[in-house]
Amino acid sequence: MTVAGEREANRGPMYGGLMLASAATILGLRASDAIDATTAYMLALVPVALMFVVFRRARRSATKGPGASTAVARYLTGIFASSLAYMFGLGIALWAWRSLEPSTVLTWALAMLPIAPILWMIWVMGRYIVEEQDEYLRHRAIIASLVGLGFVLAIGSFWGFLETFELVPHMPGWWAVPVWAAGTAVGHLWQHRRDR
CATH class of the missing domain: 1.10.287 (Helix Hairpins)
Known part of the structure; x- marks a missing residue:
């Protein structure tokens, strides 16, 4: 190079x-x-x-x-689109809930705005694992996802125990998705650096 x-x-x-x-x-x-x-x-x-x-x-x-890999290209497009939908859905839902005093029915609909993209992300990840023909690329994606899961488990448990003993404020459960995404990115970067 x-x-x-x-x-x-x-x-x-x-x-x-x-x-x-x-x-x-x-x-x-x-x-x-x-x-x-x-x-x-x-x-x-x-x-x-x-x-x-x-x-x-x-x-x-x-x-x-x-x-x-066309599977990787499809995966990246799906994750990017669902991530944008998640961020905008979450922002719109939080803004509307705080600013508009919506009815209970509308509040349920607002809660679905970020939930639907999360389900889409999960589907995109599963589809990639099934479609990827290269075993090495599939392995790397699974390892990165496991690193992201490790971040969620470690940070969630750490914060949960601190919260139990009233040392920190309550953290909403939807933080799991950004923590998982950051951990998965770290997993990809770690593998990228290791393999160079």
């Missing part, structure tokens, strides 16, 4: 790290009440824009060169 190609390959994980760091910073600022909800929603455009860059690079990598 040329020096320019090596530099280009190293930028993909860098953008992923920037995306996660910017999202974590915005969440931290919002949780500490350093910024209001409107500012947090506007700042959320930064990690969403970085997510577009990460997706584009990952899809290009999955469709060109050695190890190209």
Whole structure:
């Protein structure tokens, strides 16, 4: 690989790290009440824009060169679309619930806005595992998912025990999806670095 190609390959994980760091910073600022909800929603455009860059690079990598896989390309498209739907659904649902004082029926409908994309993500992941013909790529995807699951179990248990002893505030269960996604990304990056 040329020096320019090596530099280009190293930028993909860098953008992923920037995306996660910017999202974590915005969440931290919002949780500490350093910024209001409107500012947090506007700042959320930064990690969403970085997510577009990460997706584009990952899809290009999955469709060109050695190890190209149409199953990976379909998986990335499905995960990207369902992730966007999840983020927008969650934002719209939280905003409407807090701002509009909806009826019980409408509240149930609002709760479905982020739930449906989560089910879609699970279906996309399962479809990828079934469709991927390359055993090595399938293995890597399963390992990354297990790393994400490990993050959910470790962080959920850690926070749960602290919450039980009233050391930290209650954390809503929907945080499992972003924690799993971040853990899965770490699993992919770890394998990428290990295999280089």
